[in-house]
Amino acid sequence: NAGVTQTPKFQVLKTGQSMTLQCAQDMNHEYMSWYRQDPGMGLRLIHYSVGAGITDQGEVPNGYNVSRSTTEDFPLRLLSAAPSQTSVYFCASRRGGSGNTIYFGEGSWLTVV
């Protein structure tokens, strides 16, 4: 079972470059989200989606774009990378609504130089 798959696992970017972190889930979950994790900050929500065609901002959305054209995929785009976006990124999914188990991807380590 694939679960939640993130790519790439590691990426180094130069300031100003753009890139997309891919996230796919094969569990037909309505809800998907992106978190970033920085030392001493826990996991902070960037963007989330409650279904195809619906996205919303989380706690730290600036500098990131998302789209949800299919139930399976939820890519995270950095349009112009900044060193402050150096972090570990986790994609997650769950069946719709609170109370259901949340599944995490393996993480993407991003360094912006």
Next chain:
Amino acid sequence: EDKVVQSPLSLVVHEGDTVTLNCSYEVTNFRSLLWYKQEKKAPTFLFMLTSSGIEKKSGRLSSILDKKELFSILNITATQTGDSAIYLCAVDQTGANNLFFGTGTRLTVIP
């Protein structure tokens, strides 16, 4: 403003010690509190607590929730080096889709 606070931020113990990790919360529409263990990759689920005073137990790990005082503790007895990890506390809110995470406690177990 909703918040989840974990303490201590980091902890170093010797193998065999018992540790207690704390999580306090102030959130609206509380539904449940979850504990995760994170080693080098994604957080892995440990416990979900919804009722006060009912201990959840898994091997050497146990956890309990106090909904009156708004906190939870995670106990690990007879610690092993494999327990070294970041332990995350998160709150699930009724009607919300997202988990609200604390900052985590980094536990290091020395042989």
